[in-house]
Amino acid sequence: MGTLDTLLGERLARIERAGRLRQPRPTRMLPGGRALREGREYLDFSSNDYLGLALHPLLIERAREAAARAGTGSGASRLVTGLSEELRALEARLAAFKGTEAALVFASGWQANAATIPALLAAMPGAAVFADRLVHASMHAGLAMAGARQHRFRHNDLDHLEALLAEKGAEAPARVILAESIYSMDGDGPDLARLSVIARRHDAILYVDEAHATGVLGPRGAGLSASVPGAIEVIMGTFGKALGGFGAYVAGSRRLCDYLVNAASGMVFSTALPPAAIGAIDAALDLVPDMDAERAHLTALGDRLRAGLNGLGVPSGASVSQIVPVIVGAESAAMRLSEALLADGMLASAIRPPTVAKNTSRLRIALKATHSAADVDRLLAVLGRAL
Ligand SMILES: Cc1ncc(COP(=O)(O)O)c(C=O)c1O
Structure with a gap:
């Protein structure tokens, strides 16, 4: 191995030891706020296609x-x-x-x-x-x-x-x-x-x-x-x-x-x-x-999710938008939650330090106008069980 690969290998090992090695998986957005990953369909709470326009x-x-x-x-x-x-x-x-x-x-x-x-x-x-x-x-x-x-x-x-x-x-x-x-x-x-x-x-x-x-x-x-x-x-x-x-x-x-x-x-x-x-x-x-109806629906979904999280006793910070953090604190808790959602067919990224402050690790839920109230309720049910 050349010098560069040796140096980079050391860096990667350090990232891995810190539990922060990322290995993204190929994903394709589908209509209805869904996504396809390695042959399986997921409810997509990760991408930022908030109005569903990428597939319009x-x-x-x-x-x-x-x-x-x-x-x-x-x-x-x-x-x-x-x-x-x-x-x-x-x-x-x-x-x-x-x-x-x-x-x-x-x-x-x-x-x-x-x-x-x-x-x-x-x-x-x-x-x-x-x-x-x-x-x-x-x-x-x-x-x-x-x-x-x-x-x-x-x-x-x-x-x-x-x-x-x-x-x-x-x-x-x-x-x-x-x-x-x-x-x-x-x-x-x-x-x-x-x-x-x-x-x-x-x-x-x-x-x-x-x-x-x-x-x-x-x-x-x-x-x-x-x-x-x-x-x-x-x-x-x-x-x-x-x-x-x-x-x-x-x-x-x-x-x-x-x-x-x-x-x-x-x-x-x-x-x-x-x-x-x-x-x-x-x-x-x-x-x-002309998408006021979609924007109003998105606002209602955000309110529904925040109210549901509140009912579960989980903080969602000061969110007022389609982005709702599910703040769990420890990095390991955020990772576990993200994996539990994945097993239940939902994509929601775990966000950890240094992206967010220490002890505020979270799932970042990105709602889309193509989601339904039932999708949010499904998410809340899975979160309720996993938490
Ligand atoms: C607040 C903010 N600014 C800028 C960017 C970068 O935008 P782009 O993805 O088009 O490079 C992002 C996206 O991740 C963002 O969240």
């Missing part, structure tokens, strides 16, 4: 049409030949959907955060960054790339944020606040109206990730940023979750988008989204604004 006939048809018309690849980054008429039209449509002046499409949410944050911080040398403790790994990657000074505030604790802004922000030449409108492992979010007032009061730029709210929450599924129009300078969101496609966006001012096209390395040096992905997103935007 309109998205599939428009992806197919786009590929037939324009091919399977975009050929280059947008600065070269990757900007098609369809991509430009999609960005205009997204801006209208989000209520912003402009929008830019990125290849993934990870890339959007990791590319946008360093580009923004390059424009404000010495800026102090204030990040919720639970912001996504891709934002941390962006901050690390920027070499930024970072102050973390307790999750959704806006009093703590204000105290930090007053203490650490006043002397800095600029301030940036990073948050999510719905957090991926907790299904909760900050009071965005208050957050935006705090940002104004401290002359801070507000950056909000709407990966889990886009399509699901806010007026016509436009995300929670739509409830505070004009108050968030940088809104980021993804297409790979409720919109059933792939890729991500950053929405804000025209100047922000013009700047990112020129300064965000992850956009300048990366191939633009392919035609099929653009076709599918465009079809999703035809459907999402």
Whole structure:
């Protein structure tokens, strides 16, 4: 074995000894909030296809049409030949959907955060960054790339944020606040109206990730940023979750988008989204604004699950969305529960440190509008037995 394999073998052994070795299994989503894994059908409480759009006939048809018309690849980054008429039209449509002046499409949410944050911080040398403790790994990657000074505030604790802004922000030449409108492992979010007032009061730029709210929450599924129009300078969101496609966006001012096209390395040096992905997103935007009934159903499912967990005496944190954590504490308990569900034909990921804080290991339940109340009751019955 060569030197690299030896070194990596040691690392893998260390991960395995810590009980954290992951070996993903091939899975395919099926209609009705189900999934196929190695020949067996499961109730899928793991994937983020919250509206069931990934298998919607309109998205599939428009992806197919786009590929037939324009091919399977975009050929280059947008600065070269990757900007098609369809991509430009999609960005205009997204801006209208989000209520912003402009929008830019990125290849993934990870890339959007990791590319946008360093580009923004390059424009404000010495800026102090204030990040919720639970912001996504891709934002941390962006901050690390920027070499930024970072102050973390307790999750959704806006009093703590204000105290930090007053203490650490006043002397800095600029301030940036990073948050999510719905957090991926907790299904909760900050009071965005208050957050935006705090940002104004401290002359801070507000950056909000709407990966889990886009399509699901806010007026016509436009995300929670739509409830505070004009108050968030940088809104980021993804297409790979409720919109059933792939890729991500950053929405804000025209100047922000013009700047990112020129300064965000992850956009300048990366191939633009392919035609099929653009076709599918465009079809999703035809459907999402009129899916209030699906959104109401999803809300009702979340309420039903939280009430059921409450009845079982199991904490579900401050979840207010389609993401409901079943918090069991110990890592081993979360693993056992996930395995018990698997045996009963249900996929629900066990989430453990370092993804979540110590002693808050959990199952992360991701509900979909394609689930029924009976599906949630089945889940509760299995949880009741296993717990
Ligand atoms: C809050 C948040 N931001 C960004 C991302 C990354 O998005 P993508 O999967 O499109 O790379 C995710 C997805 O896991 C997420 O949960």
